[in-house]
Amino acid sequence: MNSAIKPDTLENSSFDAVHTIKRKPNNNNEYVQPVYDEDNNQTDFPVWITFKQGYVSGKFLSSLPNGRCRVIILPGQEVIEVNPEDVERANPPRFDRVDDLIKLRYINESSVTHSFIQRYGSGLIFTYASGINLISINPMMPLNIYSDKVSSIIL
Known part of the structure; x- marks a missing residue:
């Protein structure tokens, strides 16, 4: 697994398995459902990583001190940092x-x-x-x- 964390956004990533959806940007600091449950220290669960053009599957790795999240884009195993509002829980x-x-x-x-x-x-x-x-x-x-x-x- 590549342990290098890229500070890029998903738009600059090299993945290619994308599902397109329409998404409104959240510029008003509206409430975003938390992805990470700090009480249970739960990690390595499936997520959707969303961006302007759609979404891609991934796994949540950790919440970072700078307020961002570390996730793996699947299936390419690319590790990136994203904003928490760009991560949604995925169902089994x-x-x-x-x-x-x-x-x-x-x-x-x-x-x-x-x-x-x-x-x-x-x-x-x-x-x-x-x-x-x-x-x-x-x-x-x-x-x-x-x-x-x-x-x-x-x-």
Whole structure:
């Protein structure tokens, strides 16, 4: 593992596995959900590292005295420093294709987007949000979704 810490931002990194999302910059010092639980000294957990163009998966390593976080970008194992507001908790893989977003352990923009990508890739175009709201992602191809059997499962 490369132990050199790069003070660069993610935009200057050499990774290439990116999922694109729209993200508003946080210039107003708005509340950001903490990534690190100082009481439990928890480290080495999965995170999403967010930036202007999207997000990438990584692992949280440590919180630094200067207020930044040390993370590893996966799969390249590049270690970088980022601001805590650029790090969101990621759910374990067993949550990748949950049928209802309320079941996610960590609900944030990157985790929801990742869940949609995983479900869409598996042909699961319908996802519930809080039990009563149904989200559908158009696969842009004909589907046999109007049969009695499929309708009874979905509705």
